[in-house]
Amino acid sequence: MSGDVSLDIRTLTKENLEHFFISQGEKKFRAGQVYDWLWQKSCRSFDEMTNLNKDTRQFLKNHFLFHTAAPDTHQVSADGTIKIGFRLHDGLLVEGVLIPSEGRITACISSQVGCALGCKFCATGLLGFRRNLTAGEIVDQVTSIRNPLFSGDNHLSNIVFMGMGEPFLNYENVTAAIGKITSAEGLGMSPQRITVSSVGIPKMIKKMADDNPKYHFALSLHAATDVKRNEIIPFNMKHPLREVAESLKYYHQKSGKRITIEYILFGDFNDSVADAKDLAAFCRSFPVKINIIEYNAVKETAFNKSKPEKTKAFVGYLEKCNLVVNIRKSRGKDIEAACGQLAGNQLKLKSQ
Numbered sequence: 001m002s003g004d005v006s007l008d009i010r011t012l013t014k015e016n017l018e019h020f021f022i023s024q025g026e027k028k029f030r031a032g033q034v035y036d037w038l039w040q041k042s043c044r045s046f047d048e049m050t051n052l053n054k055d056t057r058q059f060l061k062n063h064f065l066f067h068t069a070a071p072d073t074h075q076v077s078a079d080g081t082i083k084i085g086f087r088l089h090d091g092l093l094v095e096g097v098l099i100p101s102e103g104r105i106t107a108c109i110s111s112q113v114g115c116a117l118g119c120k121f122c123a124t125g126l127l128g129f130r131r132n133l134t135a136g137e138i139v140d141q142v143t144s145i146r147n148p149l150f151s152g153d154n155h156l157s158n159i160v161f162m163g164m165g166e167p168f169l170n171y172e173n174v175t176a177a178i179g180k181i182t183s184a185e186g187l188g189m190s191p192q193r194i195t196v197s198s199v200g201i202p203k204m205i206k207k208m209a210d211d212n213p214k215y216h217f218a219l220s221l222h223a224a225t226d227v228k229r230n231e232i233i234p235f236n237m238k239h240p241l242r243e244v245a246e247s248l249k250y251y252h253q254k255s256g257k258r259i260t261i262e263y264i265l266f267g268d269f270n271d272s273v274a275d276a277k278d279l280a281a282f283c284r285s286f287p288v289k290i291n292i293i294e295y296n297a298v299k300e301t302a303f304n305k306s307k308p309e310k311t312k313a314f315v316g317y318l319e320k321c322n323l324v325v326n327i328r329k330s331r332g333k334d335i336e337a338a339c340g341q342l343a344g345n346q347l348k349l350k351s352q
Contacts, residue, residue: 010136069140112165138177168204218260265306
């Protein structure tokens with residue numbers, strides 16, 4: 001292949017780079033050096049490739065672009081959570097979060113700028129969709145978050161695709177990024193420490209199952225009847241729960257894995273014992289682990305947090321059904337870094 005000065009170098013495979021260098025009369029091993037800088041050493045510019053001479057670095061600048069997601073802003077919560085705003089080459093901003101908790105450091109990263117699904121409780125959904133992130137921009141969030149500047153001496157232990165965007169609407173770049181994050185030629189993290197969360201796109205759940213991923217999958221359910229789910233997740237009107245459940249059965253049959261169900265409790269909407277019964281009924285067809293998530297206020301929505309007594313009764317019913325239930329406490333609420341709040345600051349700017 002020939003060089004294209006409008007092409008981001010991180011969209012190329014190692015084989016692409018080898019063909020490029022050979023076609024330009026250069027040594028094939030240069031491709032390995034460049035690829036190592038791009039994905040294992042996580043460099044952010046051609047000038048950082050210090051084992052290449054200046055002529056070779058200029059040669060790369062003449063042929064390729066180098067688009068990055070660079071840390072631009074950061075806020076620190078009272079509980080130690082850090083929210084980072086990443087500025088992209090076109091001026092757009094995405095947010096990622098570093099979440100320290102007992103025994104682990106988790107990076108919550110984004111897959112899109114905004115989101116097209118318009119979930120009624122989510123700040124990102126209210127922001128709208130701008131574009132997909134590239135694999136390189138996704139990886140940049142991880143390498144920045146695990147930088148000692150943010151993580152200190154702690155090692156990043158887990159990654160969750162639960163930031164801005166719907167990962168399965170950017171499936172190619174998300175899976176490519178996970179490949180770079182887990183490869184020995186990349187960051188070398190175990191795929192068992194990665195979870196991809198989706199609102200539930202049936203055909204993409206089946207595609208994921210066919211691809212036999214090593215990472216974990218979580219379904220953002222939040223309501224277990226079509227009537228209620230349609231109210232908060234408009235996408236459900238196109239693909240109702242019957243289709244979602246069918247795809248989950250397929251995923252379990254292909255992978256043998258237990259499915260994580262994420263369920264945000266909204267006060268007086270989906271937090272009654274009757275709602276718990278509906279959730280238990282939905283989970284009968286496949287093994288699950290249920291994460292109950294505390295709602296985090298987004299001023300532009302009409303939803304409220306569930307009261308403690310209702311949460312206790314809801315969880316108690318599920319446990320009586322012998323379901324595995326975890327209650328996830330929100331972190332970073334004071335800096336709008338908690339679940340559902342990403343892009344909150346951008347919403348404020350949009351409304352001004």
